[in-house]
Structures are given as structure tokens and as C-alpha cells.
Amino acid sequence: MDALSQLGAAxxxxxxxxxxxxxxxxxxxxxxxxxxxxxxxxxAVALFLPLTFSMSSSLGMNVxxxxxxxxxxxxxxxxxxxxxxxxxxxxxxxxxxxxMAQKGExxxxxxVGIVFSFLGSIFSxxxxxxxxxxxxxxxxxxxxxxxxxxxxxxxxxxxxxxAGNMVKGxxxxxxxxxxxxxxxxxxxxxxxxxxxxxxxxxGFNTLTTLIGIFAVADILVSAETIGGxxxxxPVKKVKGFGFSIAELFKWTPGAIRAAxxxxxxxxxxxxxxxxSGMLAYVTAKNMSKHPETFGQGDPEGIVATECANNATIGxxxxxxxxxxxxxDGVTAMMLGGFLIHGLSAGPLLFVKNADVVYGxxxxxxxxxxxxxxxxxxxxxxxxQVLKVPKHILLPLILVLCAVGAYATNNRIFDVQxxxxxxxxxxxxxxxxxxTTPFVLCFLIGRMTEEYLRRGLQRFKTFGAFxxxxxxxxxFGIAVAVILWSVYxxxxxxxxxxxx
Amino acid sequence: xxxRKYGDIIVGLFYTAxxxxxxxxAKQLPKSRVMKIGPDFMPMVIGTxxxxxxxxxxxxALKNFKANAAKAEAMPAxxxxxxxxxxxxxxxxxxxxxxxxxxxxxxxLGYLFLQIVVLAPDDRRSAKNILLYxxxxxxxxxxxxxxxxxxxKIVLPAGMFTL
Numbered sequence: 260m261d262a263l264s265q266l267g268a269a270x271x272x273x274x275x276x277x278x279x280x281x282x283x284x285x286x287x288x289x290x291x292x293x294x295x296x297x298x299x300x301x302x303a304v305a306l307f308l309p310l311t312f313s314m315s316s317s318l319g320m321n322v323x324x325x326x327x328x329x330x331x332x333x334x335x336x337x338x339x340x341x342x343x344x345x346x347x348x349x350x351x352x353x354x355x356x357x358x359m360a361q362k363g364e365x366x367x368x369x370x371v372g373i374v375f376s377f378l379g380s381i382f383s384x385x386x387x388x389x390x391x392x393x394x395x396x397x398x399x400x401x402x403x404x405x406x407x408x409x410x411x412x413x414x415x416x417x418x419x420x421x422a423g424n425m426v427k428g429x430x431x432x433x434x435x436x437x438x439x440x441x442x443x444x445x446x447x448x449x450x451x452x453x454x455x456x457x458x459x460x461x462g463f464n465t466l467t468t469l470i471g472i473f474a475v476a477d478i479l480v481s482a483e484t485i486g487g488x489x490x491x492x493p494v495k496k497v498k499g500f501g502f503s504i505a506e507l508f509k510w511t512p513g514a515i516r517a518a519x520x521x522x523x524x525x526x527x528x529x530x531x532x533x534x535s536g537m538l539a540y541v542t543a544k545n546m547s548k549h550p551e552t553f554g555q556g557d558p559e560g561i562v563a564t565e566c567a568n569n570a571t572i573g574x575x576x577x578x579x580x581x582x583x584x585x586x587d588g589v590t591a592m593m594l595g596g597f598l599i600h601g602l603s604a605g606p607l608l609f610v611k612n613a614d615v616v617y618g619x620x621x622x623x624x625x626x627x628x629x630x631x632x633x634x635x636x637x638x639x640x641x642x643q644v645l646k647v648p649k650h651i652l653l654p655l656i657l658v659l660c661a662v663g664a665y666a667t668n669n670r671i672f673d674v675q676x677x678x679x680x681x682x683x684x685x686x687x688x689x690x691x692x693x694t695t696p697f698v699l700c701f702l703i704g705r706m707t708e709e710y711l712r713r714g715l716q717r718f719k720t721f722g723a724f725x726x727x728x729x730x731x732x733x734f735g736i737a738v739a740v741i742l743w744s745v746y747x748x749x750x751x752x753x754x755x756x757x758x
Numbered sequence: 759x760x761x762r763k764y765g766d767i768i769v770g771l772f773y774t775a776x777x778x779x780x781x782x783x784a785k786q787l788p789k790s791r792v793m794k795i796g797p798d799f800m801p802m803v804i805g806t807x808x809x810x811x812x813x814x815x816x817x818x819a820l821k822n823f824k825a826n827a828a829k830a831e832a833m834p835a836x837x838x839x840x841x842x843x844x845x846x847x848x849x850x851x852x853x854x855x856x857x858x859x860x861x862x863x864x865x866x867l868g869y870l871f872l873q874i875v876v877l878a879p880d881d882r883r884s885a886k887n888i889l890l891y892x893x894x895x896x897x898x899x900x901x902x903x904x905x906x907x908x909x910x911k912i913v914l915p916a917g918m919f920t921l
Contacts, residue, residue, distance in 0.1 A: 302910075306910075306911075397880070402761070426814050426818070427805075427815060430773050430808065432771065433804060433807060433811065434773075434776070436804045437776065437780060437801075437886060438807075440800060440801055444787075447790060447792075447796065447797055449788060449797040452801075475850070478846065478850075481877075482839065482843045482846045482876075483838035483840070483842070484839065485839070485842060485879065486839045486842055486879050486880060487879065563904060636804065648882075649877075650874060650877035650878045650882065650892060651874055651891070654869075654874075654877065655894075655898055657850065658870055660864055661854065661857065661866075661901060662914065664913070665857075666906070666910070666912045669913075671857060671858040671915065675854045677852050677854075678851060681850070682847070683841075686779075689761050690761060690765045690768065691765065708800045712795060712799075714796060715793055715795060716792075716793050719794075720794075
């Protein structure tokens, strides 16, 4: 009850006009930053940090939370409309969101994405409010081998993604792993596969890779048929958010599962929203009665991804607030915000500055609501983009991609790499190789190696990993997934031969 | 048709070569002196897996070549407009390489206009259309430049044209 009353008091403070106005501004700026690739949530938070100097610590932190929430959720707009993930978190939103938009269902896709972003956020904030200290204890129990177990498990999802043509799917993923190897090796910093090019020592940037493989490749693919006549994408008008109450209930179990995955991954430092979105997507596809519709414009794909990536926010705030450990770039910026305001994130924060902590919890929930309202009111404005004929729209997108890629690190190398990945994406399309395994492997490859080597550094042998129950569970599931997938593939190929 | 008929064989050959190259490069990497597995371990594992999988794909593609070729023959002919694809690719490659030396404004003004013209359907290349493309080009480039430069405080490559 104590938590509830503190939350109520904090909500009243957060709802003061000045605070509300600043949070609306924060969410709006966050959404703009989130929807443009290259401008990330962490950049938006960094930009807002100095502006919070003159505010009270509680108000300052609330504004930063507003920017963070807007930044993560804004990515879905460009992912759905332009096949250009605005942030790495919204990568899996493109899989079904973009096909839906192409079929004229852009408004419905945006509606689904926005509502489930909201629900995912609220779910994780409730967990954050009531279970933060307890969950932080659990997160502390995760060591390198356990994280390796999770990454290994996530990699085996490629097998599920590739059902139907497993060998090709696995090969498609392997190229992602090879690209993840480029740069300085974890721990010892040995330069690998850099071919003497200094810029390659830092490896390929995640966002530029994604922009290349999706947006740039899409331009090349569209060029094949664009000569046939002027193409604009139809936009069907929808009522409300574009889905019925019956559909909402139908999608709820999947949404809860995705929100749990998102919050769970968020709590573990260093894994992040992009992985949680992908994992939730693959799980939803695997558990679905009609997996073949995923990737063709199934709203359940958007439900899973958007719920998970937004639920990651609440999850990521848990180790930040309770232990003072930032899990990714944005939370690291937020930690900077704490320091500026003379607060030290960690167990003492709950004792010394409970008002700030509960203020953040209340701000999280109210910002999620603001995000829902702002994005919903702007849906009609967003979809106007699709009225531009494709032969004009696609080049504009490419310029934005190039600028976005440049803005991530101020390096021309990143701009050049989007072309390389664009060509890879195009060739994948021509040779009918799936791009999802590539993206998943690229995202997780580096982490997997790092956790494996750090684990071995500490525990000396791989056998010692098996003394850790968390590792055993994930490793066991991963092995089961592999065996089950191979069995299913074998059975399917035999059935095909008989037919 | 070509991609459908020979696609898997080409993919198999490419990946066999990639796996081989990965293993070769992994062997050049130093072994770790402090722990059992060094920076060469992961590339070695990945390279080996690639070779095994690629050979599996090649084997099955060659085994089923006749059946797949017959299926590919039955498919409708490929009507893709590779001229536009190639022209777009050439433009993009030139664009990303002149972006730094020439600067964002000039290179984008040139690229964007040419790219729109390349992608425009044949019946949309009249003088009036071209003028419209030029106007869109100039407006878009300057809006993006000023938005990033003064709105987001991100300095785009200035090249020889500074503002």
C-alpha cells in the first residue's frame, strides 16, 4: 500500500501544468528523434540534459524519462511507413508493419503499434513500480555464462526463423555473424578482418547495417518494377485505432508474453531493446497457429515487437534505479542526469530520494499516455508521406538514410557501409535468402562471443558453466530448440519427397 | 529465371568460399596467451559451420538440379528492370563517395535529382515533371541541411561549400 500511496502523491506532482507541458514537449521531441534513423533516443536525452540544469531534480528526471519514452516509441513510425527502422529497437516492426502499409493498411498498422507500445510500456512500469528492488536482486545473479546462455538461446531462434529451408536460413544468419566479427575482438582488442582500414576497427554500426539491409535494399528492389507506372501506396481509412475489441482480446496473450520478454531482457544490462523486439517477434511467430502469415503483414508481429521494445524501457530502468547500472546508451545518459542533479542511483536512492523515484514511476506512466495521445493524433499527418509517388519518395528516403548514418558517428564510413549492406539486402532478395536471420545474428553475434570469453576468463573451463542453473536452463532450451527444428525439417522434407 | 535455376548453387559456392576465407583469416590471428580461447576461436567456429552448411546446400542443389530447373522453366519470365537497378546503384555509390569531398549540399543536389529521374516511369519524364523534380530536390536538400545543422546541431559534411 505504501508504494501505491507514494505513487499517487507523485502522480499529483507530475500532473502540474508546467511539468505536463514539459513532458509533452519531451515526448514530442523524443518521437521526432526516434523516427529519424541516426537520431537516437540517447542523442535526444543528451540534448535535453543541459536544459534540465535549471529544473528541480524531480522535474528534470521526469523530462528525461519523457524524451526516452518518445525516442523508443517513435521508431515505429518510419519502420512501418518507410521500411526504415528509426531506432534499432523497432527493427522487427518493419517485418510486418511495412507489408501492411504496402497493402494500404498503414493506419491500422500504426494504430496497432501505438496502442501496444503503450500497453507494453505500462506493463513494464507496473512491474518497475512494485517489483524493482526484488528484480534487481535477480538481475545481479546473472553472470557472464548466464548471459552467454541467453545469447546462445537467442541465436538458436535462427533455426526457428528458417523453418522450411533451414540450411539457407542458417547460412543467411552466418553472414551476419561474419560481419559481427569485424573490428576489435572483445577482451584482447585484436583487430579482426579490418584489412588495414582504420574505420573498420570499430566494427559496423548496428543502425547503419539495419538501414542498409532494409531501406537501401528496398530502393534497389523497387527500382526493378518502378518503370511500370506511377505508384503511390493506398491508405485505407480506419476508425479508432484500426482494430476491434475482439482483436484486442485475441492479441492479449501474445502481448503479455512479449511484454514479459521485453521487461526480462531490459532488466539484464547490455542486451537491449533491439534483441528483445526480435526475440518477441520470433517467439510470437513460433507460437502462432499461422506462422506463415508473419512477414506478410500480420498485425500480431507488430503487437509482439512493439510491446516488447517498449517494455524494455521499464526493465532497463530497474538496474539503473536500484543498482546504478546503466544497461545501454540511453540509460547511461540518464545516469548522467542523476549525477547532474546530485542524486546517486543505487539502493540508497529509494531511501533518500523516494519522492524522485516515485516521481519517475508516475512520469513513466503519464508519458506513455502522452505518447499514445500525441502519436494517435498525428497518425493522419504521418500517413501523408505515403501519398508521395514512390519514384520521388524512395530517393528522399535514401538521402535521409545517408544523413542518419552519418549522424550516428559523424563518419563517412558509416554512409558508405549502408550501400554495402544495401547490396547485400538486394542480393538476399534475389537469391531468396531471408534477411531476418542475418539481422538477428548480427545483433547478437558480438555479445555472444564477449560473454563466452568473459565467462571463460572467470570460470576457466566451459564445463564450469554447467554449475550455473540459469545457464543450464537457457542452454537446455537452446539445444531442445535445435533438435526440435532439425526433426521438424527432416519430417517436412520426407513428407515433400513422398508427395 | 537465372536466379531460380542457379541461385542455390551460386549461394553454395559463395558461402563455401566465404567459409574458407574466414577460416584462412582466422588462422592468421594470434592465439590468446591468457586464456584457452583467443580472438581466433569464434571466426574458426563460424567459418567451419559455414563450410559445412554451404556444402550441404550445394549437395542438395546439385542433387535436385533437374527438378528445380524444370520448376524454374515453368515460372513466368523475369521482367525486372535491371537497367534502373544498376543506374541507381551506380548513383548511390558515387554519391556516398563524393559526399565528404564535395559536401552535403552540392552532392545531394546532384544525386537526388538524378535518382528521381532514373526511377521516374517513362511517362513521367516530361519537361514539366523534370522541373518539379528539380524544385523538390532543392527544397528537400536545404530543409534537411538547415534542420540538421541548426535544429539538431549536427554538422553535415561541408566539403568545398561551407555555410
